[in-house]
Amino acid sequence: MGSFKFQTRLTIVYLALFFAVQGIIILAFYTTVYQNVDDQVKSQLSASAKTFTAIVQRRVGFLAERAKDQARQFEFRDTISTGDIPTIRSAMRNFSKRIEADLALVYGLDGEVLTAVGGNGFSDSSAPKISLELIEQVEAENYATRIMELDGHIYEVVFVPVLAPDLLATIAYGIELDQVEALNIRQLSSIDLEIAFLYEQDQMFRVASATSSPSSLSRFLEAGMKQNLGAVFKAEYRGEDYMFWRLGLEKSVGSESSESGIEALLYYSIDSALEPYLALALTLSGVLIVGLVMLIGGSVVLSRGVTRPLRRLASATHSIAEGDYHEVEAPTKGDEIADLTDSFNRMVGAVKERENEIVFQAFHDSETGFPNRNQFEKKLCLRIENKKKFCMVFAEVQQLSDLRGVLNHDHVNDLLREIGERIRQVSSVDVFRLSTESFAFITDDLDGADVMASLIINAFMTPFQITDIVIDASVKMGLTKFPDDSDDAAKLMQRASSALDNGRISPRGFAWYVPEEGTSYKQHLSMMSDLRVALTSGEVFFAYQPKLDLKSGRIKSAEALVRWISPTRGFVAPDEFIPFAEKTGDVRHLTEWGLKTAVTQAADWRSRGIEITVAVNLSTSDLMNANLPGQVLKLLRDHKLPPSFLKLEVTESAVMHDMTRALEVLNMLSAMGIVLSIDDYGTGYSSLSYLKKLPVSELKIDMSFVRNLAENEEDRILVRSTIELGHNLGLEITAEGVENQRSVDLLNEYGCDTLQGYFISKPVPASEFEAFLSSTKYR
């Protein structure tokens, strides 16, 4: 198939579009939600950081106020001024408990620790000193705060001066930023964030305390420190995405100079922030899946709605191709499919109609409406298959070409229809129009066929009336028998044509097929091909029959008669091959050969002092050949033969076949100075009227009139009157078939100009002809 089916393609396109749109939606959703959550977490962390700072500041402020109060107490100042460390320490312990501090320190004016209390058990000596700058700041601003890391604990420490009124000492109270503190701060946040307090040591962040699992955070930070972490960063922690917010706290007391710092780390799991969106994502996924299912279903239904009727149309076209015309029902109304189905049905109807028309035309004659040759052949085949005896008749309308000259086209068709109808009425069987001029029918009544044929001929005694014109028409018929004549349709038809040929000349107007007559077409064809070879190989030659000029008593001319002695066929009579050569057109080659041979021979003789005019017979098709005069002229010129040495003989029927064209050729030949003669005069039309039109100068009376001239009175009258008539028309008369002295005498008496016949000489080859000339008395 190569390409996808429409349905699949449609579904794929829909799916692709769906996925593209949904992809964009999901991407937008994901981006928006993620960005949103990101921003939310960030802002929450930021808010929490601010809260954290505020809380720490408030606590420190509170602590500072308390510490200030304490430092102002006269008794306390008194105690400090005594420098009595145990007393001072106990006072500090007492106060630190009172103000809930985790750490209490007293510093001397030089920043040395005077005493230290609390702070997860560090001693006076291990507690960090403070700088003079800090003391100065404390004195100037009345308090100061610092973040301190002591032994892994982070304290927010407030420093307050003890003034008396000059600075006596600096006291410090600290609250530890421990897990409890972290949890307290977390409680104030709207999200469940995590807080850790970190301090830096050896360039590593250590976790002082955290809301949860400080050890895992510590490990995470250890790994994370390798990268340079920003103030806000995202990282995977404990298998979830976390957002971290680093909040730098004030610098430690102990490490004032170094860059190491103490930080609060606020972090929150983005995944848990995304949790509320999970339901939304699930809903969206659900919508996607439902949408997908609906889309697939919908596109399948839709495409089926399109493809099903299309498939139905496709299968309908298949059945139409097989000749089954049926209409397709439209599945819906008013849409494109319905339109298409409608058009399709109309097309089916039109095709059906046209096919019927074509079928009718294929089997009927358009001019007369009779079933035509196709149908006849079909019927003939059926009858042959039946193997029952029947008689097939061809009936040819006579002189139709003449009638066409009188009647117009429609009238001819009307006439033909009438003729066909008349045949049908008489034969009472279906009549078919076989060709322009012929009809055919088949009858089972073999015995009555003769009578039927006669009846048909008789039926044409009544003239036809076409509009106002009364027309006489006649038919000639050829009859064949199945299976006696042939059991093959084509052969049978050939036999019928052959019978028709006989019928034409039969006085009854019809004839049965006579088996011997038919020389097979194939035989003729092979003869023709042999003839073509024979023309060049010398098998074909001319025999020359002398013609005696009575006035001079000399042989002045000769008729060239073709002879064919084939090595395989033996002697082939001209009557056997010339008519067929005329049919196949091979006579053209024969004529070419004949003219050339005759002219060559005449020229040869002339060069040798033998002045003989050579006569060559032309066929019907030669007279239709407008190039003939040119060819003849060329030959004469080539051989420098004067035209008077060439005579061309034509038969009446050859001229009558198409007189107009024949006249053109004859006139041209005559104009060239060639003598033309009418051959076989008396056998054809023998109409004197056309003789006037022909540019001939000689008439040759057919030998059938001359042969029995001595015995037959009628022939004598005919010959004598013909000679007289011819002479009156200015024609020379040649008599053929002169076989005895009596005929010579009679013809001489009648004034005949030239004699030709066995009495003088039979046709002989050129050499013998020359010998004859040298020996004869007619020389």
Add this chain to the structure above:
Amino acid sequence: MRYFLMMHLTCLWVLLTISTPIFGSEFHVSVVDGKANSVENAVISLRPLFESAMPSADNPELQMRQEGALFAPFVLPVKQGSTVSFPNFDEFRHHVYSFSKAKRFELRLYGQDESKKIHFDTPGAVALGCNIHDNMLAYIYVTPHPFFAKTAKNGVVKFANIPPGNYEIYAWHPDLKGKKEKKITSFIVSEGNNRTDITLELRRVRKKQLAPAEDDYN
């Protein structure tokens, strides 16, 4: 005109000479801080490094007044062994105290009618405060040396009629870093006018007596 001027100057010199009873030396000490600003309230004391007749120990009445919830003066240099009275000019009472090593004392609430006196025999700075007025602050500087004075606003202190000779000079100021006097071990004061500049390293944040809360006046 020139003559007149000469006369005038001569007369001035005569006058000055006459007013100097025994000794002829005058000593100006100018005190500046690290930024060359004049330092007020610096106490300069001179210890002669030669045997001489000490000036008579006349004890003028020394006062550290309390007025408008303020001590006055802010710095009071006194000779070792002096007695300072603490008169209260306010309508309300004061509770003056000192936790300084040189003199720890406490004058419990007293009013105008009561006159309190404190004897200072230990040299050193005594920071004074009032237990009921945190803003009040003053210093009494007790010196064992015969010549002492505090700098005026222009940072200059003048010693007149001191015997010429070699002196140790001590300088003290409430804001002096390290809480120790600055000591110049030897300075020859000659006849006539002498002067020297002393630079004191003072703390960035200066101590001062702040104005009391307004309510305190009434």
